[in-house]
Amino acid sequence: MGPICPKGTRRPKVSQYFRMPRILFDDLHHALTAALERLDFTSERASLCARLFAETTRDGVYSHGVLRFPRFVTTIRNGSVDVHAAPMRVSALGALERWDGRRGPGNLNAHASMDRAITLARAQGIGCVALRNTNHWMRGGSYGWQAADSGMIALCWTNTLANLPAWGAVEPSLGNNPLVVAVPRASGHLVLDMAMSQFSYGALESHRLRGEQLHIPGGFDASGNLTRDPAAIEASERPLPIGYWKGSGLSMLLDAIAAMTALGNATHQIPREPTRETGLSQIFLAINPAALTSENEGDAAALDHIADTIIDSVHTAKPADPSQPIRYPGEQTLRIREENLRLGIPVDDSLWQQILNL
Amino acid sequence: MGPICPKGTRRPKVSQYFRMPRILFDDLHHALTAALERLDFTSERASLCARLFAETTRDGVYSHGVLRFPRFVTTIRNGSVDVHAAPMRVSALGALERWDGRRGPGNLNAHASMDRAITLARAQGIGCVALRNTNHWMRGGSYGWQAADSGMIALCWTNTLANLPAWGAVEPSLGNNPLVVAVPRASGHLVLDMAMSQFSYGALESHRLRGEQLHIPGGFDASGNLTRDPAAIEASERPLPIGYWKGSGLSMLLDAIAAMTALGNATHQIPREPTRETGLSQIFLAINPAALTSENEGDAAALDHIADTIIDSVHTAKPADPSQPIRYPGEQTLRIREENLRLGIPVDDSLWQQILNL
Numbered sequence: 069m070g071p072i073c074p075k076g077t078r079r080p081k082v083s084q085y086f087r088m089p090r091i092l093f094d095d096l097h098h099a100l101t102a103a104l105e106r107l108d109f110t111s112e113r114a115s116l117c118a119r120l121f122a123e124t125t126r127d128g129v130y131s132h133g134v135l136r137f138p139r140f141v142t143t144i145r146n147g148s149v150d151v152h153a154a155p156m157r158v159s160a161l162g163a164l165e166r167w168d169g170r171r172g173p174g175n176l177n178a179h180a181s182m183d184r185a186i187t188l189a190r191a192q193g194i195g196c197v198a199l200r201n202t203n204h205w206m207r208g209g210s211y212g213w214q215a216a217d218s219g220m221i222a223l224c225w226t227n228t229l230a231n232l233p234a235w236g237a238v239e240p241s242l243g244n245n246p247l248v249v250a251v252p253r254a255s256g257h258l259v260l261d262m263a264m265s266q267f268s269y270g271a272l273e274s275h276r277l278r279g280e281q282l283h284i285p286g287g288f289d290a291s292g293n294l295t296r297d298p299a300a301i302e303a304s305e306r307p308l309p310i311g312y313w314k315g316s317g318l319s320m321l322l323d324a325i326a327a328m329t330a331l332g333n334a335t336h337q338i339p340r341e342p343t344r345e346t347g348l349s350q351i352f353l354a355i356n357p358a359a360l361t362s363e364n365e366g367d368a369a370a371l372d373h374i375a376d377t378i379i380d381s382v383h384t385a386k387p388a389d390p391s392q393p394i395r396y397p398g399e400q401t402l403r404i405r406e407e408n409l410r411l412g413i414p415v416d417d418s419l420w421q422q423i424l425n426l
Numbered sequence: 427m428g429p430i431c432p433k434g435t436r437r438p439k440v441s442q443y444f445r446m447p448r449i450l451f452d453d454l455h456h457a458l459t460a461a462l463e464r465l466d467f468t469s470e471r472a473s474l475c476a477r478l479f480a481e482t483t484r485d486g487v488y489s490h491g492v493l494r495f496p497r498f499v500t501t502i503r504n505g506s507v508d509v510h511a512a513p514m515r516v517s518a519l520g521a522l523e524r525w526d527g528r529r530g531p532g533n534l535n536a537h538a539s540m541d542r543a544i545t546l547a548r549a550q551g552i553g554c555v556a557l558r559n560t561n562h563w564m565r566g567g568s569y570g571w572q573a574a575d576s577g578m579i580a581l582c583w584t585n586t587l588a589n590l591p592a593w594g595a596v597e598p599s600l601g602n603n604p605l606v607v608a609v610p611r612a613s614g615h616l617v618l619d620m621a622m623s624q625f626s627y628g629a630l631e632s633h634r635l636r637g638e639q640l641h642i643p644g645g646f647d648a649s650g651n652l653t654r655d656p657a658a659i660e661a662s663e664r665p666l667p668i669g670y671w672k673g674s675g676l677s678m679l680l681d682a683i684a685a686m687t688a689l690g691n692a693t694h695q696i697p698r699e700p701t702r703e704t705g706l707s708q709i710f711l712a713i714n715p716a717a718l719t720s721e722n723e724g725d726a727a728a729l730d731h732i733a734d735t736i737i738d739s740v741h742t743a744k745p746a747d748p749s750q751p752i753r754y755p756g757e758q759t760l761r762i763r764e765e766n767l768r769l770g771i772p773v774d775d776s777l778w779q780q781i782l783n784l
Contacts, residue, residue: 159718163521164551193522237743249679310669317618317755321607336739360517381694385595397675
């Protein structure tokens with residue numbers, strides 16, 4: 069068995085973004101808000117929706133930020149997204165609520181749902197909102213940061229159109245169903261935002277465009293062999309689930325929980341054309357550990373200390389490659405955020421003109 | 427890139443178990459109960475603890491059932507497990523509770539905690555118990571089946587001693603932190619029980635003893651190359667997290683959530699000697715979708731239908747190898763359970779004598 073994953077290898081840097089013109093965050097936010105207002109969003113909703121797009125690019129998640137804005141506009145124009153629709157509560161029991169997203173903008177629906185889960189968790193220690201009939205939430209991590217900024221632990225996930233074969237199958241019946249897990253911490257939240265496929269189709273595409281192989285196998289080729297060739301995986305539609313059969317099983321269960329709790333669509337019911345992908349089911353779960361802790365066992369500092377010592381134990385482990393620091397999920401985000409706020413957000417020039425002229 | 431994972435490959439069958447003598451379930455349960463009574467368990471606690479061990483082996487999870495019983499006895503005798511301790515509630519707010527396991531038997535503590543989460547979810551739609559200061563829960567899947575048998579969706583997880591290096595590290599600072607996800611369904615629950623490492627140390631050991639290579643890379647060798655050699659991974663203590671950096675991140679976050687919500691130990695604080703592994707932190711989360719559904723949108727049949735159609739969409743996908751059916755998590759359990767109940771539970775003869783003579 070040869071070395072298919074060189075010591076300390078990480079995903080390639082998205083260095084091409086740093087050759088792009090940089091736009092100040094406020095200018096980007098303003099331009100996106102204005103564009104959404106021209107698409108008939110109310111001012112308040114335009115501002116929040118624009119902020120979520122701009123913050124995603126600010127945080128270095130280039131694939132799901134401003135770069136997705138043109139596709140978002142397409143889904144508004146083709147009727148997949150109703151710019152006026154706001155989520156409506158369908159039923160509730162205690163700390164669990166079911167909401168209908170009414171096919172409103174996916175990021176606004178998700179933000180409102182996490183906000184509601186946080187409110188429930190403030191009152192009842194934990195809160196869960198199951199949302200159906202919604203649209204693509206863009207960067208899932210946004211709702212993890214949102215919860216952690218409110219001092220909440222969060223788990224949230226979405227189903228998607230079918231884009232991942234179950235383990236042992238050659239055609240997709242599962243979604244890559246991103247899962248977000250967040251833990252609040254004074255000196256930097258831990259936020260994990262991961263799809264159930266080892267690589268997203270976006271990552272496969274950008275490797276192919278750069279003429280690069282993946283650094284580890286990312287799926288099967290047409291002959292059913294594992295491959296590092298992104299084009300072969302795009303052609304076969306057989307990306308690899310994380311952990312092989314494990315990620316396949318987890319994707320299936322996340323879909324079932326979202327669809328059953330929201331009484332909404334499962335992956336196999338969602339239109340497979342990306343700009344027609346609508347009617348998604350999502351789960352937003354917030355846990356409020358400080359509510360228990362401040363009561364009788366100290367304060368939030370005790371919780372912070374736990375997160376800090378976990379990170380210390382990871383940071384101080386012997387690295388495979390001393391030039392590659394060991395990082396916790398979310399650690400790079402703060403550095404990229406600071407840099408992009410200071411220097412401006414990298415936005416492709418033709419995309420910027422497109423936004424201004426929308 | 428050669429084929430490192432032949433089409434449709436699955437994990438090797440545990441065929442050696444079928445050459446063992448078979449003990450009827452009731453006889454096994456009775457013998458384990460008697461042994462626990464001799465170890466000073468009360469009758470009721472002995473019976474439940476014994477049932478959880480016997481059911482694990484009945485369901486084919488041989489590594490975490492009766493085979494673990496001698497090690498469990500060791501942890502009682504060395505004082506890691508207090509047979510008389512029952513969990514005690516420390517604090518509560520609404521649907522979230524923190525309990526102290528007081529180093530009681532891990533499977534009894536976990537069973538009581540999931541039972542409490544189910545009770546909370548009956549009243550409030552969702553319930554979460556964070557348990558600290560507990561012991562190894564043996565088969566995590568037990569608590570998923572327990573919740574699903576009560577009509578509940580469940581997520582639960584445990585931290586463990588450090589046995590998994592963070593991504594980019596060569597020494598373990600993370601646990602393999604098994605995660606259990608369960609969805610109830612009339613014709614067979616979906617239950618996923620998975621560690622954050624691609625293979626457990628138990629699986630590595632059994633491959634080594636059979637002289638078999640893993641069918642996919644399971645970790646790094648001493649030189650830092652990915653390998654299928656189980657002995658090389660045992661020696662390096664570098665098993666591979668599922669999804670590489672993704673499973674590493676998820677393990678870290680699950681540890682942080684359990685330790686912070688329970689205000690208990692994190693992985694780095696847990697003794698690394700397996701028979702001294704104690705003071706674990708765990709999360710038990712139950713969601714009650716039927717509570718919302720029966721209210722105003724039909725009944726449990728609607729929920730069952732959702733799970734059924736998801737499974738149909740997976741079962742009917744074109745298989746990579748027509749001789750290898752595509753399965754949902756938990757599907758094999760019912761077949762193995764039926765067979766083991768009918769023919770008897772395979773138990774190694776010397777282990778059986780050891781139990782009888784305890």
